[in-house]
Amino acid sequence: MLLRLLANAAALGVATLLLPGITLGGGSPVRMVLVLLAVALVFGIVNAVVKPIFTVVTLPVVLLSLGVFLLVINALMLWLTSAIGGWFGLGWHVDGFWNALFGALIISVVSFVLNAFIGDDRRRGRRRA
Template sequence: MTNFLVKTLANAAALAVAIWLVADITLTGDSTGRKALTLILVALVFGLVNIIVKPVVKLLSFPLFVLTLGLFTLVVNALMLLLTSWLCDKLDLSFHVEGFWTAVVGGLIISVVSWAVNLALPDND
């Protein structure tokens, strides 16, 4: 349970940094509390996408990972961010990623920030 909470907080922090740094990744809301709640819900959706879909995509695209020496990870992260944006649109959450290259930059930022936050937060699992 603690590990799930830590991962969700790390995802929320990473998404917040990506929203702050990249103009075409948007989170709208009428108040700060509403934005914070939406950010937590988006982090949950992003976590579920990474738990359920990402391993399948990585397994099916394993030859591309080997061929590109791991650089295909950027494409997979971008696709997971775009899938999260699409799911948030279907769930009526106000999170949107504008295009593929925006998702690549956002995915890179989210990966780095999530890694740093996971180092800083305790992990009791």
């Protein structure tokens, strides 16, 4: 679970570096890493709690679009993460829907690649206490 949090933080960091519309407040490198970890935690909670509800509610649109609408849902979850981060004063911001959409694409690709290296303990039959 900690490795997934680090992978999400890295993916968020890549999106922040690549897109000028996703910004991370200044400060020391240690503070920036801590902010990315906090944002990754918020992003994980949003994806675990809000995204399934939103996906079920919009299921007809998701099916009609053959799943392409899931990109819009991912963008909205990223945008919501930015709003929640703003409420907590994290200093990480997504400026507008298009930046959220492209950021969601980047985060999805980077997370997929990193999670492929991390693997899944459940698939390997291991249990962690």
